[in-house]
Amino acid sequence: MSECESLAMRDEPRAAASAMLAHEGGLHARPAIKVVQLAKRYAAHVWIGTAANGPWIDAKSIARVMAMKTPNHTMLYFTATGGDADAAVKALAQLVSDEFRISPNDAG
Amino acid sequence: MPDNGAICVRGTPVSPGLARGRLVFLEEASRGAERKQGSREEEAAALERAIAAARAELTTLMDRAMDSDAGMLLEFQVEMLGDPVVTAPAFEAIATGVRAERAWRDAMEIQVREYHDSDDLYFRARASDLRDMRDRVLRHLAGETPAPIVEGSIVVGSDLAPSRFLEIEWRGGGIALTQGSPNSHVAMLARSRGVPMLIELEHADLNGHSEALLDSENGVLVVSPDANAASEFESRRRVAELKRADEERFLHAPAVTASGERIQVLVNIANVKELEAIDPASCDGIGLVRTELLVGKAELHDEEKQYAAYRRILEWAQGRPVTIRTLDAGGDKPVPGYTVDGESNPFLGVRGVRLSLLHPMVLTTQLRALARAATIGPLKVMVPMVTVPRELEQVRLMLDAAVARLRNAGVECAMPELGMMVEVPAAALALDLFETDFVSVGSNDLIQYVTACSRDSAALAALQDPLQPAVMRLLHEVVKQANARRIPASLCGDMASDVRCISGLLDVGLRSLSVAPAALGRVKAAIARHRIAAGRG
16 A cells, blocks of 8 residues: 655655654554644655654645554654655654654644 | 433543533535546646645644644645645546546555555554544635534534544534544543544434533433533632632742742653653652563563653653652563563562562663763662562662663763662561662552552452551551651652642641542642641651
């Protein structure tokens, strides 16, 4: 089901960041919504994954992010391409390391 | 109770209360067959409009969903409806000539299945949210608007979608479902909004009936009640309402007796999730965190997980004191692979601190996590089942060592207060010999040991009266000893949540009680009614 993009094939520069998921029950609806809403605030293409080299999932799709069914205590990796890619991955990693306490509206 | 024509239908109560109102039967999901199929472009436009209308409706509901749980449910649906991954397959099917309804159903089936087959209860619960969302779009496609449900209705149906729950003005109404689950979102919503609710309602033909009494205290729906039943019910409801209003009034104020003494009222909790339903301002802190559920087999050696849980609890308390009890396994709370199997008398066996001292690694892990959490707020660590001073001394040495090692390693930590639970008569009678920062009476175990009656024996319930002189004298002794040495004393057993016991507890001198969260209002109300006689306590 999940969309696996091989970013290695692309020449575009990409930003990356990671953070440990600490949310009881894993990346369920509530935190997943926050990830997606925050990702959508950036023009960049943003992906999320559970390994440093992918596979990568579109971080702007709630269906795809939920379908990852990521359990708690998983390292989450973000990567992005495009104008505000750096800011996007930084904000997303921050959201995860802050345990989703900030609302996407306050972030970035 | 009722006769002429009344029907009594039994159900399982999942949200307490009494309601009386008009019966409203929920219409089943839209059949949606009447709309004429248009061109491919018209079908796509129709689906687009239906999705947009459903999103707009959900967004409006979100503003009404005051609590975050309900809001999250709706937000999830709004996000899903806005996600091309979810909607694109439907539009692709329409482009090949499939009718909008069919295309939408099929596309949603893919999403529903993703969740429905999951082993994870949480994911399975999302499947019903998706069906709810699917049906909302289908209703818009069919141009149907569900008949509005008038305020104060008794709503009967097979199941009720959470979003539908939020659309209804419940004031005085109730819910009776033939299906449903106590853990469903709608049950949680009903509890948080105080809407009485029954599930697993027996099958009965209720057609033609228009009025019902929903009695969620006795688990029964009385349809077409006679005048007697109705008036008896009405007076019960009035009493319950007055009582609830009274308790509500006390819930949000500090507890003060009729004679003016301020009493500390704290809550007992067993898991982090419970805190969502409690307003920190309605209590003076947490008097007992049971860690047996928090620290399952998987967490026994997991300092990080324990620390994360303790930290959340202290953050919730916002500077109010929090007492966390070290693992109290054994007795009636076995932890596989940790507690001793096959004891002939587990209540008198290796349990509480006795077991902790046999597993120093497990206890050290917990003490380290607690010392780290102690930097966040005033944390008290309470040791259960202490019998002799030596046991508490050993735990104190281990706590000192844990803090020293954390500091050496440069890990942020603080020394929490260390106290004991008073539940073994040997400790209660020799309290002056213990070096403890505080005491809290575990009345359930204390009573079973004083009366030599097993807690789980229903046949011996009468012998375990908490107000009998032997128990009250012992409590008085404990409080006297603690006061003489200026050691704070509290009580965290079931007695504190039992309004019949409040006067007695205040009269023996207790000024701090830790209660079940649901009992906060009534305990505070009972405290306010009691006048402590001069010279007592």
